[in-house]
Amino acid sequence: MATSAGGKQLVQFVAANVRNARLGVGLTQAQLAELIGVDVRQLQNIEAARSGPSFDALAALAEALGMPASKLLEPVRFKNAKRGRPRKSDVPE
Numbered sequence: 658m659a660t661s662a663g664g665k666q667l668v669q670f671v672a673a674n675v676r677n678a679r680l681g682v683g684l685t686q687a688q689l690a691e692l693i694g695v696d697v698r699q700l701q702n703i704e705a706a707r708s709g710p711s712f713d714a715l716a717a718l719a720e721a722l723g724m725p726a727s728k729l730l731e732p733v734r735f736k737n738a739k740r741g742r743p744r745k746s747d748v749p750e
Contacts, residue, residue, distance in 0.1 A: 664709075665706075667709070667730065668706050668708070668709040669706045669733075670729075670730060670731065670732055670733050671703065671706075671709060671710065671715070671729050671730060672703060672704050672705060672706035673706075673733040674728065674729045674730075674731060674733060675700075675703060675704055675710075675718055675722070675729060676704045677733075678722040678724060678728075678729070679704075679722065682722060682723065684721075686700050686701060686704070689718075689721060689722075692717075692721040693714060693717035693718055693721050694717065695714060695717075699714075703718075715729060
């Protein structure tokens with residue numbers, strides 16, 4: 658089944674919010690995966706936005722991270738990442 662553009666964006670929001678919340682509470686991927694009863698690989702796929710969590714997994718993630726599930730669905734403002742090597746003029750001396 659194809660995912661719509663809005664669906665892909667929602668998966669990206671969930672991925673970023675789960676990762677940020679996990680790091681905020683000081684859990685490893687393995688620890689969080691164990692808490693919510695999924696395989697580490699599945700959590701890695703969620704955090705990498707390769708797949709979205711099921712409703713049950715979303716609820717378990719929210720509970721384990723101590724936040725309402727709606728917070729995991731909120732839009733995230735992504736920083737514009739600079740790719741490649743910095744220019745010499747960008748490097749402090």
